[in-house]
Amino acid sequence: MTPADSTGAEPDLARYIRPHDMVVWGQASAEPRTLTGLLLAQRARIGRLRCFVGIPAESALTLETSDGLDIHSYCGSGTNAALHAAGRLDVVPVHYSALPRLLTDGPLRADVVLVQVSPPDGTGRHSLGLADDYFSAALDTARVVIAEINDQVPFTPGARTLGTGDWTAAIRTSRTPGRLPAGRVTEQTRAVARRVAGLIQDGATLQFGIGALPEAVLGELGDRRDLGIHSGILNDTAMRLIEEGTVTGARKSADRGIAVAGLLSGTEPLFRAAHRNPRVRLHATAYTHDPEVLAASHQLAAVNSAIEVDLTGQVNAETAGGRYVGAVGGAVDFLRGAARSPGGLPIVALPSTARGRSRIVARLDGPVSTPRSEPLIVVTEHGVADLRGLSVAARVERMLAIADPAHRPGLEAAAEAIPAAA
Template identity: 45%
Template sequence: MRIVEEERLDLSEFIRPGDTVVWGQACAEPLTLTEALVRQRAKMSRIRGLIGANFSSTFSAEHADHIDFVGTGAVGTVRQLAKAGVVDIIPFHITACDRAIENGWLQCDVVLVQVSPPDDEGRYSIGLTSDWIRTAVKHARVVVAEVNAQVPQTTCTEPLTEADIDIRVDTDRPLLEVKSVVPGETDHAIARHALEFIPDRAVVQVGIGSVPDALVPMLKDHKGLGIHSGMIGDSLVDLIESGAVTNEFKEIDKGVTITGALLGTRKLYDFCDRNPRIRLAPVSHTHDIAMVSSLSNFISLNSAVEVDLSGQINAEAAGKSYLGAVGGQLDYGRAALRSPGGRSIIALPSATADGKSRIVAALSGPVTTPRSDADLVITEYGVAELRAKSFGERIKALIAIAHPSHREQLEREAFVAGAVHAR
């Protein structure tokens, strides 16, 4: 391992033209390294950059002059790159990215990773995001690690050691943060409906956003909850400290909250620092269907852009605008359907901010979750239970939870399409 001062870092020493560069995503972005990549990009042109969820302002459309961006979705600030047409989306399930790197289908030449300072045993915690970064480190030609003094020493499945790191750059700078969204009246109404399907001793998977932030405080009176989730935010800190989360009834990982990413603020990061009750795990553990479905009463809560009247779910795009990602929705949905007592919840407002219905006769974008995997769809107007329901039953249930101003039009569209018959 070679230690390089930040001021002397020249990434062109390690990155060759044509290389694919992978960096820690979401709040784990190694800002010193990615900022250097942007600054020095002309020296190594052209390179390929694999970008996942992103919450920084590091990358912009102008950087496509030397970097070919390829992404796993359009989450966070990646949406602006997608809107500008400079990021090529791979429609990956989140677990597929890990396998693609492992099998060499997805090239991975140089990894830029942010880690904590080493512990007493010389282990560098990956800190804020696990996902597929550990697999990328194993397969990269060069690993450049930003050792940031402010990264928490979180418990992780496989920390890095000196043997994994080629270049070490020491920094001490604030971490990226994702602040909680203040839930509105609609969010609370949706959360109240979802609450009915979460029993004591359930194992819960929730993302971040206004509906999860409305729901999580409602769970404080539950008993024996477990957490197994691709990501957690600040709201989970209060829920765990309330005593509602014990993880004691999980068939695997008893006593431990499992997550793949910390998307929050210093409150969350400090809570997870040296906390053995929280473990960051790779997607091969957080999203594996066989593993997750072994958990009893696994409740998956995810969102969507729109749902059609047959139960098809689009969580990726609105028309030509790519907004989300394939992500882990289908992995978790299928795991919930196989879990004893499990339920898969898709929660979304009945209408967009400009009044368009999100319950639609036909999707405007791709099918992220097929209708054969649909279970519960929830809006502020109620719950549509779709599991084992016919097309006719689904249509009635979904129109009933659509915004009232759109129900008549949805009935007409369903009739014209031949989905229902005049009686």
Template identity: 50%
Template sequence: MPSSPLSPLSAAAVDLSRHVRAGDRIHWGQGEAQPRTLIKALLEQRHRLGRVAVLLGESQAGLLQPEHTDAIDFATWCGYGGNQALVQAGVLDVWPCHDAALPALIRAGELRVDVLLLQVSPPDALGRYSLGCAMDTLPAALDTARVVIAEVHAGVPWTHGERYLNREDFDVLVEADYPLDAPSAADAIDSTDARVRAIARHAATLIDDGATLQSGPGAIPDAILAQLADRRGLGLHTDTAGAAVVELAARGALTNEHKRVDRGIGVAARLAGGARLRRHAAHDEGLSLRGIDYLHDPAVLARLDRFTAINTAIEVDLGGQVNTEVRGGYYVGAVGGASAFSRAARASRGGLAIVALTSTHGHRSRIVASCGGPIGIARSDVDVIVTEYGVADLRGRGLWARLRAMLDIAAPEHRDALERQSHETLRGAGVDWSQLVGA
């Protein structure tokens, strides 16, 4: 039963030991939907609860620390953001699974959620609370959790979506008040980087009027979308809605008018665009948040014409294979949804699967002879690779032509070494390098 029939508790009055049992698995929203008041209460009270587990998405930098594992076991499907502190300490258990599989795993109990912590908006005139900045995995967790504890924050937007909650849906409701724009991860790509702007210009030339857009998280996909303000009739079907969505809508570019499913409505799993996007989402009935199982539903994706998937990567090899998970032996990315969206884009009438990345990370090339991590997107599921040096169009090209195209978009200082290494790439694919050289 709810703790109070009328008003939320103060954060100081929350006693999680009344609701959380030893052995419970706890889950909460990721990114901008993290309920930070409740998370901090959990960390402060962890020694009173018995050992518990936490299922994480992207977490805020600096919030979770390795020392918290004295009472909490952390697991995740991604290495983004603040998860890096746990990854590098070797205390984060990674579940390498597609985003689309997460809701089913939660509902089946394989990723059981006992206690769900939520960040919600104030109620509307009908008394309905919105999930605010994310739908994501939360509908599945709501369907199965034994306990639901929420913090209500005046700055969280009342967003349109597939799920709303009433006061009786919460076991505890807590007041929250903190700046919503959390610090980003230290290694995030600067959106003002000249390389990002160049990538965005190159990629934008590939996207026409009427395209339905999917964009992964991060500065590069959002910068690409920002270049499309002069297009018309664009649609949105994406896991992450970034800040560029606001300008596209304001300039009349984003209308969703050509979509055969959700016509007139842009759909996303979560918001990741700061205060301006939150304000926009609170007033735009044409932006709806949906669970990630809907976003990845093959039957839905199959009805999207000109579906354009825009994702980034850690590295891409000379044949077009894409590593989205591991850099330098550390888990920094995710299996995510890029592979499913790329396949859908390639199958879509007029669709396009784009992978965009800077050519280097520090002094290391991100165009490589052989990927140093798992292959997240198969070379058969990529149409074009974009760096600041241009576009490698892999459509209809054999391995030799792909190799030449990929060398052209690598950083110039790495091209000679990559060419020397490239014969190993071709040999591993069963191609006789010496015959090609002589051709």
């Protein structure tokens, strides 16, 4: 299989993919966009398909190319939100650590995996390059694996490697991987980031999610020493901290001297810096989100964002205004790990308001993504509410103190209706 046969025709994916197959591919920068573009262009000829997708980054899958597909995802990020709002995408509310099992056993088991890999090394092995992550488990169980060998994908240490015997067919391409640049950082976001950064000490091991706030937190840590990284994702800002010597991993409990992640997602400088970089290692979700590994990490600071948090510490990270825009994701996995880590910090951070509305609320407008039974430290630009080990009444008091002052009177009135045994 090549990008085009001798007549200039596109490769015929119908040779490998059957109607009603579940097709899975890497998310964000790891999406094999030539293959997904071909799949979507040929979807009418192949027949109705099921797909499981993750975070989009310049994805070939859009509202215009999604008809005729039954699409599933764990998240509503980016363009997934529009797909969900249009009734084209079903969200599976699941912890990130459960995703590998979901795709290898059960109703969402992958029949076909489309995978983007690097050029081969001297032994003929190709690196997964930009993501080992959750989808790679399905490489062992899928009926068909089709590879896109992209000469702009880095050969990343630690990432699983594949040889020609590991796929059914392959194409060769040369294109910049999908980019996921940092979001716009407002002064409010920066103020929250400074509060979070003030909690993080030299030598801490960092976990962070995707978005403007986690990147802003990283941007405030330039004066720290010997930070480590064990995270689901590695982005441009984190790579800059590695190159500047702020992140050395010298005090990590495991993988000392190495930044561990499941996914690289950002822009070209990140992709170039990761190539054969001994200070970076990719691992599958089974390792990055392993509860025992996280609990043993030195001072694991888990920094996760939220859409809203109620006065008792329940977190909604999934929906806003009735639209699915987030995910359950790996927050609970990492918050639990940080809570068990010696000196760990299970942090949920968010600006106190959005569009004039309080994000500290008396009652959640969406689902409970993280229950209040999890030990949490909630941070806004107005302060830090450490809820670990507190009663309901004490939690309410601390949450009121970090709400926007303009909204506190209304929240205080609503709090009177919350019984101490709520």
